[in-house]
Amino acid sequence: MTLRALYRRLLNRYGPQGWWPLLGLHGRHGTNPTKTGSVEGYHPGDYSYPRTDRQRFEICIGAILTQNTGWPNAEKALRNLDGAGLLDAERMLAATEEELRKLIRPAGYYNQKARKLKALAAFYILLGGRTPSREELLALWGVGPETADSILLYAYHLPEFVVDAYTRRVLAAEGLATGKETYDEVKALCVKGLLQDVAVYQEFHALLVERAKRQVRKE
DNA sequence: AACCAGGACGTGA
């Protein structure tokens, strides 16, 4: 089983996943009843997002909020921020950490994440619309390899493959990895075995997560 | 009622 074959098989079985989920897409692409939690934000088969700067920032913030946290919880925090009008870099930076902590509580680690959001908002403003480099993102407090690659791949459409715990688990189960590789090693493995294309990277990562989730639930 | 989630950071060896 090669990576490309695994990709085709998963895409054939589960269909396009429509990552990264965004707020405010109600009904635009229909719903996906196979997903748990909120489903309106996914846009299967449409790789044109983000379409606005606000959506781009939303993805960056979501990437922080979902660290070691289920998406439904992260999305609650995201909705709270949206309801407070804080899904905006300037406003988020202007908000107090106390206020942020209160709003993002459902996502867990709210002390650390409030600080991370502030750092990211300040950085985002400093960018002034420019696309950040991976090194710049990694230099930020609170942004590690997975979060950096998620931001680059889903918010900025750069071909950076995202590796997470699910990726390692599925690849190990398929005999394509041992599970002991470093982040960069797994990433290199995937890059080597796949067509180097943003849509493929976006889709394959989402499919691996879906596959792992179903496997945990014994299909 | 444990167990864990779409990680990252700090510390000591």
Added chain:
DNA sequence: TCACGTCATGGT
């Protein structure tokens, strides 16, 4: 480097 401990809410 590497192996742990810490951070925290909510779903299963």
